[in-house]
Amino acid sequence: MPTDEPSADLVACQSAFQDADTAVVAYVEAIDHGPAEERADGEDQVSRRVVWSEEQADELERLRDARMAALKALWGHPMVVEAMAGGSWMSLHRRLKKAVSAPGW
16 A cells, blocks of 8 residues: 655646535536425425526536546546555555645645
8 A cells, every 4th residue: 555645736636526426516506596485275384496507507506517627637646546556545645635725725
């Protein structure tokens, strides 16, 4: 199991993926979580179904594409490929998460 710390470019890949994933989640939540409205009988609250505009759907697709590109860059990084082949991905993944959460990232 490698003890080397993840390289700066690998940490940047992890950070880019996490940022892209956060952007997708935040965008969906911002659009989908509209205010609740009362049912006709007044007994219960239900969330209303939001119909996405074409522009919103296009933006979500753009954000998802960016997330996928970041994921492909992460999974294609030589350190990740080596870790996957050597069975040490979980260790590397933990170190990456720690490195990304460090000040300066």
